Amino acid sequence: MADATAHDRSAPLxxxxxxxxxxxxxxxxxxxxxxxxxxxRCLQGGPRRFGELRVPLKAVTPKVPSETLRAMERxxxxxxxxxxxxxxxxEYALTPLGRTLIPLLDxxxxxxxxxxxxxxxxxxxxxxxx
Numbered sequence: 001m002a003d004a005t006a007h008d009r010s011a012p013l014x015x016x017x018x019x020x021x022x023x024x025x026x027x028x029x030x031x032x033x034x035x036x037x038x039x040x041r042c043l044q045g046g047p048r049r050f051g052e053l054r055v056p057l058k059a060v061t062p063k064v065p066s067e068t069l070r071a072m073e074r075x076x077x078x079x080x081x082x083x084x085x086x087x088x089x090x091e092y093a094l095t096p097l098g099r100t101l102i103p104l105l106d107x108x109x110x111x112x113x114x115x116x117x118x119x120x121x122x123x124x125x126x127x128x129x130x
Contacts, residue, residue, distance in 0.1 A: 010045050010046040010047065010048065011045070012052070012055070013042055013048070013052055013053070013055045013056050014055075014056060015055045015056055015058060016056070033068060033071070035057070035060070035064055035065065035068040036068055036071075036072055036077070037101075037105050037108070038056070038057060039053065039057075039065065039068055039069065039072060039078070039092075040077075040094065040098060040101055040102065040105060041105065042056060042057070043078065043092060043093060043094045043098070044094065044099070044102055046093070047081070047091040047092065047093040048091065048092055048093075049089065049090065049091055049092075050062075050065070050066070050069075050090065050092070053065050053069075053092070069092055072098070073092075076095055076097050076098075077094065077095055077097055077098035077101070078092050078093065078094060078095060078098055079092070079093050079094075079095055080092055081093070
């Protein structure tokens with residue numbers, strides 16, 4: 001059994017992990033797609049089940065994280081491990097390649113905290129939604 005206790009080591013995800021006004025949706029650049037950065041944040045503490053990921057990603061339908069995870073697995077950023085148990089259990093985890101994106105997300109977050117007000121003001125001045 002491949003690291004059966006990995007799931008047990010991770011603290012529960014905070015349902016309010018992503019504030020409704022989180023700047024990630026307004027960033028001028030993204031990792032993969034709109035949701036990949038959030039999935040990376042959810043998985044950086046260790047493997048998670050799909051239901052756990054849905055807690056902080058509650059604002060979207062289950063289809064969105066499912067498609068995001070599938071694309072991230074295709075790109076080698078996430079692994080999907082199915083355990084032969086009853087009931088079945090599936091966990092997602094960042095690969096070493098996926099973990100290389102964490103510093104990029106940290107830098108993007110720092111940039112956003114500094115520059116997001118100016119970016120949103122420019123969008124409003126151009127008549128675009130913020």
